[in-house]
Amino acid sequence: MNPIRELWKSLKETLQDLGAITRFLLRLIAHSPRALLRFELIVQQVFNSGALSLVIIMLSGLFVGMVLGLQGFQLLQRFGSEEALGTAATIGLVKELGPVVTALLFAGRAGTALASELGLMRATDQLSAMEMMAVDPIQRVVVPRFLGGVITMPLLAAIFSLIGIYGAQLVGVQIMGVDSGSFWSQMRASVDLRDVNEGIVKSCIFGIACSLIAVYEGYYATPTAEGVGRATTRTVVTSAVVVLFLDYLLTAAFL
Amino acid sequence: MFAGLDMDIARGRVTAIMGPSGTGKTTLLRLITGQAVADSGSIHVAGTDMRSVRRADLYVLRQRMGMLFQNGALLTDLSVFENVAFPLREHTDLPERLIRQLVLTKLQAVGLRGAAPLMPAELSGGMTRRVALARAIVMDPEILIYDEPFVGLDPISMGVILRLIRRLNDALGLTSIVVSHNVQEISTVADTVFLLSGGKVVARGTPQELQSYPSDVVRQFVGGLPDGPVPFHYPAIDYFSELLAQGEDH
Numbered sequence: 422m423n424p425i426r427e428l429w430k431s432l433k434e435t436l437q438d439l440g441a442i443t444r445f446l447l448r449l450i451a452h453s454p455r456a457l458l459r460f461e462l463i464v465q466q467v468f469n470s471g472a473l474s475l476v477i478i479m480l481s482g483l484f485v486g487m488v489l490g491l492q493g494f495q496l497l498q499r500f501g502s503e504e505a506l507g508t509a510a511t512i513g514l515v516k517e518l519g520p521v522v523t524a525l526l527f528a529g530r531a532g533t534a535l536a537s538e539l540g541l542m543r544a545t546d547q548l549s550a551m552e553m554m555a556v557d558p559i560q561r562v563v564v565p566r567f568l569g570g571v572i573t574m575p576l577l578a579a580i581f582s583l584i585g586i587y588g589a590q591l592v593g594v595q596i597m598g599v600d601s602g603s604f605w606s607q608m609r610a611s612v613d614l615r616d617v618n619e620g621i622v623k624s625c626i627f628g629i630a631c632s633l634i635a636v637y638e639g640y641y642a643t644p645t646a647e648g649v650g651r652a653t654t655r656t657v658v659t660s661a662v663v664v665l666f667l668d669y670l671l672t673a674a675f676l
Numbered sequence: 677m678f679a680g681l682d683m684d685i686a687r688g689r690v691t692a693i694m695g696p697s698g699t700g701k702t703t704l705l706r707l708i709t710g711q712a713v714a715d716s717g718s719i720h721v722a723g724t725d726m727r728s729v730r731r732a733d734l735y736v737l738r739q740r741m742g743m744l745f746q747n748g749a750l751l752t753d754l755s756v757f758e759n760v761a762f763p764l765r766e767h768t769d770l771p772e773r774l775i776r777q778l779v780l781t782k783l784q785a786v787g788l789r790g791a792a793p794l795m796p797a798e799l800s801g802g803m804t805r806r807v808a809l810a811r812a813i814v815m816d817p818e819i820l821i822y823d824e825p826f827v828g829l830d831p832i833s834m835g836v837i838l839r840l841i842r843r844l845n846d847a848l849g850l851t852s853i854v855v856s857h858n859v860q861e862i863s864t865v866a867d868t869v870f871l872l873s874g875g876k877v878v879a880r881g882t883p884q885e886l887q888s889y890p891s892d893v894v895r896q897f898v899g900g901l902p903d904g905p906v907p908f909h910y911p912a913i914d915y916f917s918e919l920l921a922q923g924e925d926h
Contacts, residue, residue, distance in 0.1 A: 546745045546746070550808075552738075554762065555738040
C-alpha cells in the first residue's frame, strides 16, 4: 500500500464529493423559485423540521443557559464583575452557542429524519414512482425539505438563545443572587445589533449546510436498509464537522 | 445486458415479458420508460426515441403512461385518496369536486372506494397494488406497465389483479406490458408473450404457442424445471478440487 497514492485517491474522492454536492446545491437553488410558488409544501416542512424539534431545542437551550449562568458567575466572581453575567451569557449564546448547538441538534433530530425519509422513499420506489408520474422529485420533495430546513434553523437558533438567556438569568439572578437590574441593563447596553447579526448569519449558513447535507445523503442513499442507515449516520457526522469548521471560518470573518 | 434484443409491442394488447431472474426484465422496463438510457440500439415508445428524448418531452410522454411498481410505491405520507389524486393535483387545475369524482371512480374500478381514507400502512399487499393501479390509471394513460404485479400476493389478490389487468386493458383501450414470472397466471390474460433469456428474446407468441415451443429454455421455464439451459449451480471451480484444497481461503 502506497500511502501517497492512498492520500491522493482519498483527496480526489473528497473533491469529487464536494463537486457533486455543489452541483446538487445549484440544482436546488435553480428549482427554488418554482418551489416557492407552492409555499404550503414548505410550510409543512417548516413544521416537520421546526415545530417537531421545538421541545429538544427549548430544553437544551434552557440547560445550556443554566450551565452558562453557573460557569459565568463563578468566573466573573473572581474579578468581582458578576453583574456582567447578562452580557457574557447573551453574547455567548447569541453569537456562538445558539447557532452552533442548534445546528448540531438540528442535524441530529431533523437532519436524520430528512435523510432517512428520503432514503426510504428511494428504497421503496416512491421517488421512481414520482418520476413515472412525470413529477420531478427534486422539485416536489427535495426542495421544499431543503427550504424548510433553511427557514427553520435561524428561528430555532433564536428560540434557543432566548430560552438560554432565561436559563442564565434563572441561575444567575434567582439562585446565585446577581442583581436583576444589572443583569438586564448591562446586557442591553453591551450587546449590539452586530452581535445579533453574527448569530443570524451563522444560523442561516448552518441551516443551508445541514439541510443540504441531509437531503443530499437521503436522496442519493443506497436503496437498502443498510444504505439508509449509513446515509443517516453520515448526515450527523458530516453536518457536525462542517458546522464546526464553518463556525471557525465565520467567527474569524466577523472579527 | 442485452444483445440483439428485438421486440414489437402491439397497441391495444396485453403483452407479457417473462424470463428467468436476472435476465433483465426490469431493466428493459426502465429502458422503455426512460428511467435508464441504453448504450446502443433504439427504443421507440409511441413514436418517441427514448435514447434522444429531452427531459421535458419525457415528462410529457410519461403523462401518457402509467406504471405499477412491484411494491406499489404509494406515497406513505398521503392517504389512499390523496395518493390517487396526486397526479391530478400535480398536472391539472381541476376543481376539487371533479378531482374527488375522478378519484372515487378509479377507486371504484379497483374495488377500493371504501378504503379512500386509509393510509398506505393500513393496507394489505393486494390492496396496495390495487390503489397503485388506480393511481396509474387516474390520468387515463395509453400505456400501462406492470412490474412483477403478483409478487407476494395470495391467490385471491392475484386473481383480482389478473382480472383488473384484462378488464382495464379492454375497457380503457390501453396497451399493457406485464413483467412477471408467473407462467400459468399470466397466460390467462396475455395476448402475446416474450420470453427473454441471455439478453435476447428466445420465444415469442401466444401463451398457447409457448406451451409447445421447441426450445429447451422455454421448456425449462414453462415447466419450472430446476436444471437445464439455466443451470442450478452458480459457476464455480470443480467441486472435489475445492473440497480437497484444505484450508485455503476463498
